[in-house]
Amino acid sequence: RIKNKDPSYIQKFWVGLMDGDGSIQVNHWRKKALQYRLVIKLRHCSENVEMLNLISKDIGGKVRIIKKNEFVIWVVDSRKSILKILKIFDTYPPLTSRLRAQLKFMLECFKRDDVEWYLNSRNSKYLTPTGRDISVDIDYSYFNEWLSGFIEAEGCFSIRQNNFHSFSIGQNDDKYLIDAIRNHFNIQSQTRNPYKTFWLIETYRVSTLHNIIKHCTEYPLIGQKLVSFNKFKDLIN
Template structure:
């Protein structure tokens, strides 16, 4: 991938303007696919299942995205099922639908997703490791192979983290990827002071890339999980505020729109932002 210069990270964007999305129009796959990858990296999961065919010893891949059951999220996952493949189901808790879930289990749908993941490679260390394990299991479909290797799927993660911390290259598709990732992990805070907040386990380099992308001066912080001190995991956070950075954030999500419920909170965020400009 070509390494972008700092001045190229944020392209020339149109003037700030809050607007509603028309999701009834045909989707631009050159945008929607990397958006899907970012969303999957934030809220998706890769797992293996065991087929009942041929003695029940063949493994297959399962992909899923679980989101809160809100109309905007339902529509977004239905768009993924329509344009990329898979199905959308609902999860109930005590008789009440609480989650909407996109599933890709059929081999043709998983294969389609793998093509997209090749075209727009994963950026987070955990998903990179999960995908590598999935590919190995699809080459050796014996269920016993998965059982023997699943505990080692993250064996290269620490080495990967150290490498990316030194030299992470922001890819050309980072803009739409970031919008999908923010749909899962981002938060538009507008109750008091305006800010955009995002956190990530382990992957310091991802938040640093987002910081660089918006030419932000804000420092990355650490969230300490006092409830589980035995876990060898660190959660990093990035909170960005101030007119110069917030203007770039508004411009970004106007050019690279959100498709789920985060679009609703973004609209509220924009209204508050524009009110402060008068």
Template sequence: MPFICIKNFSILTTENTKKNDDEYIKMFWVGLMDGDGSIQVNHWQYKSLQFRLVIKLSNIITNYNMLIKIAKTIGGTVIITGKSKDVIWYVNNRDTIKTIIKIFDCYPLLTSKKICQLEFLKKCLLENSVENYLINRNSKYINQSSIINSNPLSSFVNLPYYFNGWVSGFIEAEGCFSIRKNTYHSFSIGQNDDFYLINSIKNFFDIANTVRNPYGHFYCLQVYKKEKLKFIINHFNNYPLLGEKSKSLQKWIKELNN
């Protein structure tokens, strides 16, 4: 069954309803892919191409349940690694991958690295040539700088309509709810290379803090002000986290309220 874009997606009445809404899960999954996913192309003994979509997380029951929910919604398989350290969602069937990546037509990826990975996968699917793959595999990120400079979010007058769900998935992957003994609890999020993305999250939550560049190409945002932290919490009331980060959020909220 083909995926259908629903661009008039609206806030549903309860958190539990949203957790079981297929469109919300797709938006959330795109954010999770942007943060923790991988879009892979490899070769098998130089004879044929292999394609794979992967999300690897710590093997915690809440992460397992989240990946099972994703698999039931969009497809894929969930396994636990041999040493039980990680839980992995993956798809390696070519036809299934062709179907699943249509979700990105509805809800585009927003990180420069994943955009490059997706474009390379599409190119390899189209050409289906091991020779071309070997020639081009080391240049899959050749357009990353131009993507960063052009800012994928600049094509939207406002943030994209799916950003609420996307940012919850991205925070599930990259967000951090910090609890400190001095009670200066905080929320932080960071990303390599993509200043434009962290800055958009800052604007989305109406945060005054400056996006910092503490080292290299890493950009991060950290928030302590309780008024803004409550605003962030309210977002998750409408667009819930689905994995282990939801447990972290609940512990963090409890400390904030003490």
């Protein structure tokens, strides 16, 4: 499915998937030691298992089925492996303020290795406005691959009985990111704010949907979203 892609495709895609569905976690063990984890949690289905196995093969980490077969997770909990994998973010930084703040906090915990500091700082790790980026300079050299990973997590291909098919994608807090996706696909409709800090774009325009289909064909989805994309593509084309 990802034939002829450069070896870094999975890494760039993974950053987008982490931005959408992943988390960078620091916890403590009985207030004595710090524990570190990278996690992506998805609905359990063969396509998601296959995708996470691909990530595990290329990047590292283990894939497990949890909660009575309901979810599949990709997890890295060895400090050495985490440090190695975090280097990917040096080359392809995350684009959501949430993941950037989690990454910054984990790196600070690694540096200090101080449970006391962690316990005092964990509640403010990314809840304060100053701790989160209001906007990010987007590096477009990996944006296409990142975007496919992000669509895998947050995109929605809606098929409707009345033939008003649409594509939508949303995100908490980061309007700058939804605006960047809107510009990238040349979406005419405005970015909406349906509730609280959630930002969303949705497009029904056939010419725009063709742009999105072209993108997802060139930069393939590799999990469960590929199934809904293929059905969608057949209807639009």
